[in-house]
Amino acid sequence: MEQPIQVRHNAVTCRYQAMVDGHLSVCEYEIKGGRMNFTHTVVPPELRGRGMAELLVRAALADARQAGQKIVPQCSYVAKFIERNKEYQDLLA
Numbered sequence: 001m002e003q004p005i006q007v008r009h010n011a012v013t014c015r016y017q018a019m020v021d022g023h024l025s026v027c028e029y030e031i032k033g034g035r036m037n038f039t040h041t042v043v044p045p046e047l048r049g050r051g052m053a054e055l056l057v058r059a060a061l062a063d064a065r066q067a068g069q070k071i072v073p074q075c076s077y078v079a080k081f082i083e084r085n086k087e088y089q090d091l092l093a
Helices: 052-067 076-084 086-091
Strands: 008-010 015-020 023-032 035-042 070-073
Touching (some): 008 052, 015 052, 023 052, 035 052, 052 076, 052 086, 076 086
Antiparallel strands (some): 008 015, 015 023
């Protein structure tokens, strides 16, 4: 049975990350003007099609919601994800 993928928040590097099969996927952000600006989501080719980007973004948005943080989706993946998942639109700055 496959282990569930663990997403970790690395506050030092301002990213959410997951290591799978020796490959690192990340969702990066910056805090500017009291907002969480999502800048990049990167999934290595070896892990594409496994829902990695979605796992990272869901974890990041859940933390933003819990912290009462507004977000700016500069990353095209995050922007499209929020467009498709209306329950996160209240987080938009």
